Amino acid sequence: MGGTSSPCASCKLLRRRCSPDCIFAPYFPSNDLCKFAMVHKVFGCSNITKILKNVPVEQRGDAVRSLVYEANARIRNPVYGCVGIISKLETQVLELQMQLAVVEEEILSIKMQQEFIFTNGGT
Structure with a gap:
């Protein structure tokens, strides 16, 4: 990707x-400058390079996607980043589980009322 074609987003x-042999070129194409800029702002070029060099080539795409996700989360929430997102989702899951329990209880109550009416002949 480097050399004669346009430089990757990192080099640009x-x-x-x-x-x-630019390590960034396969993962940060020249037309997606924003993605690299965001990751660079949060992690810095030397850290991104170290991370990519320590990850097997076949897993680097996943590593870059994770870096982009974490950088985006850190920019939106500098204190908690991804942990803030996970915490918020866990809270939503707990709230939905409580709502589900209430609805299941209401369904059971309605079924019991219907069964009572059916067995007692509507009286």
């Missing part, structure tokens, strides 16, 4: 020549 943002 950092204003450097994109080499053919």
Whole structure:
């Protein structure tokens, strides 16, 4: 991706020549500058490089997607990041479980009323 074609988003943002073996080129295409800018702002270039070098090539795409997600979460919520999102979702799950329990209780109550009416002949 580097070399003669347009530089990747990383090299474009950092204003450097994109080499053919640029570690960022497969994951940060030149037309998606925002994605790299966000990850760079949160993690920094050297940390992104270290992370990608320590991840097997076949898993780097997933690593980049995780970095982008975490960077986005950190920009929206600098204190909690992904943990804030997870905590919020856990709270929603608990609230929905409580609502479900109430509805199940109401359904059981209605079924019992109907069964009582049916067995007592409507009296």
